[in-house]
Amino acid sequence: MGGGRGGQKRGRTQRRHFRQNRENVWKKSRALPSDNDNNSNSNNTSNNPDWQPFATQNLAFEEYYKEQEIVPVEEWEEFLHVLRKPLPAAFRINSSGQFFKDIRSQLENDFMKSLESEVTDDNELEAIRPLPWYPENLAWHLNFSRMQLRKNQTLERFHEFLKQENEIGNITRQEAVSMVPPLFLDVRPDHCVLDMCAAPGSKTFQLLEIIHQSTEPGSLPDGLIIANDVDVQRCNLLIHQTKRMCSANLIVTNHEAQHFPSCSVNGNFLDKGSIDGGLASPQSNGAEEPNKRQLLFDRVLCDVPCSGDGTLRKAPDIWRKWNAGMGNGVHRLQVQIAMRGIALLKVGGRMVYSTCSMNPVENEAVVAEVLRRSGDAVELLDVSAELPQLVRRPGLRQWKVRDKGLWLTSYKDVPKYRRTGIVPSMFPSGESCVVEERVSDDLENEMGKPEIESETGNLTDLKGSHQNGSNHMTTTDGGETVIELVQPPNSTAVQSSDTDCKGEVSVLPLEHCMRILPHDQNSGAFFIAVLHKLSPLQENPISKCSKKGTLLPKKLSDDIIEDMPEISSSKDGPSQNLVSAEAASNADLLDKQTSIMPMEISLEVDANENTTKENKLEAKACENRESDLERPKGEKGKSQIQGKWRGVDPVVFFRDDTIINSIRNFYGVSESFPFDGHLVTRNSDVHHVKRIYYVSKSVRDALKLNFQVGQQLKITSLGLKIFERQTSKEGPSQIAYRISSEGLPLLLPYISKQILSVSYADFEHLLRYRIIKFADFVDAAFGEKASKLMLGCCIVVLNTGDQYSPETIVLDASTIAIGCWKGKTNLSVMVSQTDSQELLERLSVRLGKDKVSLAQADGCDSSEPVMAVDENANDADLIEDFETAEQEVS
Known part of the structure; x- marks a missing residue:
């Protein structure tokens, strides 16, 4: 990636507007700032005649939400006033x-x-x-x-x-209403959590805060958070946001949420002693193997893509482009993502479905469809007693669908030519009428029996479909297969008998959903529903999808390695043990069928055919691996093993005992701090590892499973950067790696060497002046002791007393420490100037010291330390300032 603004790619909307030669309203030239904010509009107009304020009116928007009755009539004007x-x-x-x-x-x-x-x-x-x-x-x-x-x-x-x-x-x-969904997830530190549509990362950061909140210094929570997003650029923004948290319990992935991998494998191929946390055996329901292991989640946050009209107050351009079709267009995708989330949820777990839209087609209709498909396995929770001070409105049980200028109250009102775009699940009952067709002029008054195509390809009539108890029917429209729900005889849905009535009313308890409106608490708009999984999902009687399609074969080839690729320090160079099997999941197979198959149908997979396909993939992967290993070492980059995901750096366990032991000895790291199996890199070449990351036990177990199932997870980022390769102008150090600022809090309680305690006066001087000679410290004893340290990275801990204390350093939650570089004649700080300024201000408040700005330091040397450090600045320019960081796109 390129640095700075010039290295960034244009956003999706901006690229589209460029191709269509559309004016980008956000890029209008700005008028000079006015001294009077109240007159800014008039000044902008006079100084820049081309400038036009955003229109905050859309008649179609007003007509739509008036008809949906999301607010009482008497509140309508106040609602619009605040929204503008x-x-x-x-x-x-x-x-x-x-x-x-x-x-x-x-x-x-x-x-x-x-x-x-x-x-x-x-x-x-x-x-x-x-x-x-x-x-x-x-x-x-x-x-x-x-x-x-x-x-x-x-x-x-x-x-x-x-x-x-x-x-x-x-x-x-973060927008206030965007903070609400994670609170209703009820996350605990030991939970395995999936954030399905995570970018830009504010909610993910909130989840990380929760699991780390009660963690003791030097320890990690047992939980795990997997943050996923479909867009690579947004994944980079997500990484930038979450890396400020410095967590070893996070994995960032890049997948379509509706096809997020299940990571299922037969339990015989796992190290059962190390598999826990989010890796669970499914409950026995007669349909799944009891020894299967799968990555399941205690909590799932399903904040799906939506039309976004709840963000009108911060994105006024939506006023101009809003139309009812925006909500209709994303409904099916929202259902698919929500159902995938339910499938990945553990029994007893909780999923929060949310959007930043006010549209019931994107909200209540999706929740209702999830409840219908899940049957008794999922319930909609009433959480009205939680967060009592949060003002929220109950969900709707009645709404209409707007399409091509028509108001539709039931699926029977949908013209036949529109039934590929408007589906039954958009309506409160979720059911369709029986299609009536004339058979011939001679049978004008008789009903025809349209033939339907079953999931096995046989033709049956509509009557047979009812007798079999099916709630689906299949018809053909213009050569395209269309699946329609058929109202069963025992349906309890309330249907409208009069076309002038408002239409269907759902029998589901949708009032347990929550709609937050702008004028209630001077905020944006949001929709939230909390779902609880009671039992495993039952097999859909129509789809009859083979469960074997989501599993690996019972027997794997001898080429399958049960662990991740390792780095060894042999003379012949690095060796890679790669897992080459690729599990053909049901989600991956459906991916290619989404555009032509209705979402009610699942693809049936032949186990034998699947096994053959995997063997071919496995053999091909082995050939690629051999050819990569035969390449000359001089071909830098080309010889790097990419694994399954092309263009993504591999995740590799770091197990070079020589380097690990040198780190332990140099810093005096206690043996109680586990390194084995917790260190990973993103480079398979042992001679070019610049950064070493630390992962928690839960992340380690998830990584092992991911390799055992053929690297189904496309991992873009993970772990906590703990060590970085270091170089110095003053000569070689005894250690090749320094402790990173991010990893210092985790490692600090276990360090016994290269660590000093310093008085506040000298600590402040270090932060202000950045580089101090040993003889210039206020406390001469500290300067002398610092000069005797070995050349390289060291840790300086603030002593809250007035004088330097040579006694044993006491480390607890309140300990403040920074990383420094011990040179031949001086001590230099390895902390950014921004972090130094922040630390000075925090200390001035906590200790009651005079607040001193770095800019006020006389003779301040703001140059970098003597050492040269390889910093990871790949995504540092994605967020330029505080305002950009707030963009919360659903």
Whole structure:
């Protein structure tokens, strides 16, 4: 990836507008800033005649939601009034951060008072306030839009505070309503969680906070979070957001959510002693093998792609392009993603389905279809007692579908030529009428018996379909197969007998869903439903999909390796043990059929054919592996093993005992800190490993399973960067790797060498001046001891006392430490200037010291340390400032 703005690719919408020669409204030239924000529109118009304000009116939008009755008539004007106003900013404090209490105290005791006079909204009494429904005052609502934060000089100090804390990772800019879904997931530190559509990462970061919140120093939670997104560029944004959390319990993947791999394998091929956490044996229901292992999740967050009309306040361009077809177009995809989430959910687990749309076709209709398909296996939870201070509206049980200018109250009203686009699941009952056709002029008054095609390819009549108890029928329309739901005789759905009535009313308890509206709490709009899995999903009587299609064959080839590829330090160079089998999952097979097959049908897979296909793939992979290993070492890059996913760096266990032992000896790392099986790299060449990552036990087990099933997971990022290769201008060090700033908190309690305790005065000087000679330290004893350390990386721990303490260093949750480089004549800080400034400010608040800015330091040398460090800056430019980081696209 290229650095800076120039290296970024245009966004999807921007590329499309470029091809269509459409004007990009976001790229209009800006007028000069006005001194009076209230007159900004007039000034913009006078200074730039081409400038046009965003239109905040759409008659089709108003007609649609008036008809759907999402708000009472008497509230309509207030609803529209708030919807046309800019969205107030909001952010969340990282509850697992070391200084989260200090930041909360600063907001409560400093900014709330200093900004009292900056109230700009008639509905707001305070400039900033904690969100009453978010636990422990950790989420805050601002009475300012992003534009006001940038333009108002009075808010400059507060704006700088927000940007700095966001960059460090102490806070996360996030829309208030976007914080709600993770709270209803009820996540615990030992849970295995899947975020199906995770980018840009605010909710994923929130989930990471929850599992790390009560973690002791030097330990990791037992849980695991897999954050997935279909778009590679958005995955990069997701990685950038979540890396501020510095978590070893995260895996980022790049898959279509509706086809997320199941990672199933026969239990005979697993090390059962090491498989736990998210890897579970399914409950025995007579349909699955009891010894099968599968990656299942305790919690699933299903925040699906949607039309996004709930974000009108922060994305006013939606006013211009909104139409009813946007919601209709994503309905089927939303159902597919939600059903995939339910399939990956453990029995007893909880899934939250959410959108930033107000449209019932994207919300209640999807939830209703999930409940119908799942039968008694899934229930919709009533969570009205949870977060009681959150104002929410109950879900609808009645709505209509708008298509091509027509209001449709039931599937029977859908013209036949539109039944490929408008499906029964969009309506409250989810059922279709029986299609009536004239057989001939002689039988004008008689009903025909249209033939339907069963899943086995045989032709049966409609009567037979009813006798078999099926709730589906298949017809052909223009040569295209169409699946329609047929109303069963015992249906309890309420149907409209009069076309003038409002139509169907769902019998499902959809009032347990939640709709958050903008005028209730001065926020955006959001929809949330909480689902609980009671039992395994039963086999669909129509699809009869072979379960063998989602499993590996019972017997694997001898070429299958039960572990990940390893790095060895042999003289002949690195050796790679690669898993070459590819499991043909049902989701992968359906992927190619999505465009031509209705989503009610699953593809039947022949086990023998599947086995043959896997053997061919396996043999091909072995050939590729041999050819790669035969390439000359000089062909850098070409010889790198990519694994199954082309263009993605491989995930490799790092097991070079020589390097690992040298790290233990140099830093005095205790044997109680586990390295074996927890260190991974993204490079299979042992001589070119720049970064070593640490993964938790749950991530390690998931990686092992992923290799045993043929690398079904396309992993773009994982783990915590703990060691980086180092070089020095002062000569070679005894150790090839330094401890990274991200990995220091985890490793700190286990280090006994290359570590010093320093007084506050010298600690402050280090942060301010960056490089200090040994003789220039205030405490001469500290300077002398520092000079005796070995050349290379060292750790400096702040001693809260007034003088340097030579006694044993006590490490706990309040310990503050930084990484430094010990040179021949000086000690230099390996912490960025931004982090140094933040740490100085936090210490000034906590210890009551005078606040000193780095810019005020006389003779401050802001140059880099003597050592040269390989930094990972691939995605550092994806978010340029605090405002960009807030983009929460569903």
